[in-house]
Amino acid sequence: MNSFRFWSPTEFIFGKNTVDKVGQLVKKYGGTKILVHYGGQSAVKSGLLTNVENSLKNEFIEYVKLGGVQPNPTDTMVYEGIELCRKENVNFILAVGGGSVIDSAKAIAAGVSYAGDFWNFYEQTVTINKVLPVATILTIAAAGSEGSMSSVITKSKEGLKRGVSNPLLRPVFSIMDPTLTFTLPLNQTAYGIADMMAHVMERYFTQTPNVELTDRLCEAILLAIIKDAPVVMREPGNYNVRANLMWAGTLAHNGICGVGREEDWASHGLEHELSALYDVAHGAGLAVMFPAWMQYVYTSGIDRFVQFATRVWNIEFTGDKKETALKGIKALKDFFSSLGLPVNFEQLGAKASDIDKLVETLKINSGGQLGNFRKLDMNDARMIYEIAAAN
C-alpha cells in the first residue's frame, strides 16, 4: 500500500425533503450573497428551483441565478459565472444539478478569486489556492462531483476537455434527495451508472500490490451497483435503489476507493475526446471505452482481471486465467448492453474514420501519454479506439 492523504470534509445531508434545509445550511457555512447555478429547464419545471429559492428567502439570503449549464460544461459559462459573481459580490456558490453543473460551479469558485484566466488551473500551469465555498443539491447520481475534489471543463472553441483536482474543490455540503432522481430519463440513469462504475474501476485497476482493503471496497460498490442497476431501470421510482445508487456515485469518486494505490484514468482520457468531439454523454462514452481499454491491457495484470471476474461477476475460475479475465470483461460489456448503453463506436454515434482526429486532440490533452496500469502512448490509444470501433 502506498502512503496517502485523505481529506473529505463535505457534509452530506441525505434523504427525502432535505432540499428544504438548504437555506439553513448556506447560512451555517457563511453564505450571504450566493450564486444559484443550474442547468436546463427541468430544475425550473419540477419546482426544485422554487423550493431552493423559498428556503434561501426564509433565511434572508440574497442570491443571483445563472442557469443553462449543458452536459460537458464549457469555459464560456464559467467566464460568465465569474463575471457575474464579481459584479454581484457573491461569496458562496450553490450548484443545483448533476456533475456538469457542479463542475461548472467549482470552476467559477476557483476563477472568481484569481486574477488570471481560470483555464490555467485546467492546463495545470497554476495551482488553485483560494476558492469560494461551493455547495450542491444533487439531481443526478453519476459524476460524484458532489463529494469529489475534481472538476472537468471543455474549452468549447478548441474542443479541449480538461480536468483539475484540488482538495479546495470539495463542496462544503451536498444535499442528496434520491426522489430528485426519480424523473431522470432511463438513458441518463444508465449513463450515470456507467460513470460511477468507471470511477471505481479507474481505481481498481492498479499495479500497486497489497491493497486488499481498497480492493474489497471497490468490489463492494460495484456489487451493489450491479444488483440495483437492473432494478432501477424497471422501477425508476424505487426509493431504495435510487438511494443506494446515489450514495454509490458519491463513494465511487470521493477518493475512498483510491487511497494507497496508483490509479489509472486512461479510459477517462480516451473518453473525453469522444464527448468533446460528438457531445455525447460522458457515461455513454465510458461504456464504450472502458471494455475496449480492458481488452487491450488485461495481459499487463491478468491476476487482477481474474479477481475482477471472480469477485465482481461471480465467474468461476477454472484455471485458465486468460479465459476467466476475458469472461469478466465480457460480463461488464454485456451488463452495459443490458442497461441500453452503447458499447461500440456505432452505438455511440462515433466514427472509426475520426480516430486520427481523436488521437490528435488526445495528444494535446494528455501530453502524449496516459494511464498507469499500462503506460499508454498514442499508438496504444489508437489501437484502443480501433477495438472500440470494432466491438
Add this chain to the structure above:
Amino acid sequence: MNSFRFWSPTEFIFGKNTVDKVGQLVKKYGGTKILVHYGGQSAVKSGLLTNVENSLKNEFIEYVKLGGVQPNPTDTMVYEGIELCRKENVNFILAVGGGSVIDSAKAIAAGVSYAGDFWNFYEQTVTINKVLPVATILTIAAAGSEGSMSSVITKSKEGLKRGVSNPLLRPVFSIMDPTLTFTLPLNQTAYGIADMMAHVMERYFTQTPNVELTDRLCEAILLAIIKDAPVVMREPGNYNVRANLMWAGTLAHNGICGVGREEDWASHGLEHELSALYDVAHGAGLAVMFPAWMQYVYTSGIDRFVQFATRVWNIEFTGDKKETALKGIKALKDFFSSLGLPVNFEQLGAKASDIDKLVETLKINSGGQLGNFRKLDMNDARMIYEIAAAN
C-alpha cells in the same frame, strides 16, 4: 435506507515517517500551545515522543505533556487534563496513542470549554457545543477513535463506563504510520482486530431494509480483516497487512458503514460492563460477547445472519437457514479463537457468579434496555451473559 447526515472532516496522513509532519500540521490547524497526551512508557522508550517533540520544536510550538493514560481511560485523568489545559492556556490537544488516549483527549477537549462537570456529556444530560481541536498520532489499530466522533470514559469510583458521540469530537487530523504498530504485542493486535470487526458488525446487524451498499461495504472491511489478521499474527512486521488493518480500523468506525441504517451496539453495552469490572481489554471482551449476542438474537433476523455466513465466511447455503446462520456464528468464534482471543468467560477471566453484578451496573449504564436488532431488556442481557459464560 434511512435518511442520514454524514460528516467526516478528519484529514488522514497515512504512511511511513508521517510523524515528522506533526509540527507543520498542528500549525496548519491553529495550535500554538498544545497538550501532548499519551499512555505508558512505550511511546517514550520507542523514541516516538521525542520525534513528536522535535517536530513541534521545529515549528516553535509550545507544549505541555500529560502521560499515563491506561486502557479503559478514567475520569480522573480527564479532570487532570482539563485542569492542566486551563492552567497552561492550551488551545490544541495532540493524542499520541491508541483509542484510550484519544478518547481521553476528546473528553479533555470537550471539558476545557465547559464550566460544568465534563461527565455530564457522558451522562448525556448536556450536549457538547464547543471543543478544543484534537489531533492524533495513532499507535494501535483498533478503536477507530482517530476518525470517529465518539469517546468512551470510565468513572473509576463507580465503575461506570459511558460513551458520547458528537461530530465536534472528530479529530482535525490523524497521523497513521503502520510501522508504529509493528511492536504491538500479539494479544493487543488481536484485541484490536476484534474491536474493529465489532465496530463493523454493530452496524451490519440491522433491521433497516434495502441497505445493499452499506451491507457490501461492511462485508468488504470484514473480508479484508479476515484475510490479513492471520498474516499479521505470523508476521507482525509486515507493513502491508499492518497498513490494511490500520485503515480498516478507521473505516470500521468513521461512520461510513452505518449511514442510512439503524445500528445495534448491544454487544458494546454488554462488553463495557466486563471491561469496567475486570479491567480487561475492550477487544477481548467483545470477542466474548459478540458471538454470545449473535447466538441469542439470530432468530430475530435470520436472513441477515445467512447473508453474514455466506458472504463473509464463504459458507455454502444448503437451504437450511438456521444451520447456515449458526455456522456463520461459529466461524466468527473459531476465527477469534484462532487469533488467541477469549470467546467465553473463563478464557476472559470473568466469572458466571458475577452476572448479577454485571446486570446491575448495565441497568444503570443502559437505562435498562439496549440494542436495536432485537430490543433487549435486562433479562435478555442476563441470558446473553450466561451464554458467554457457558460458551
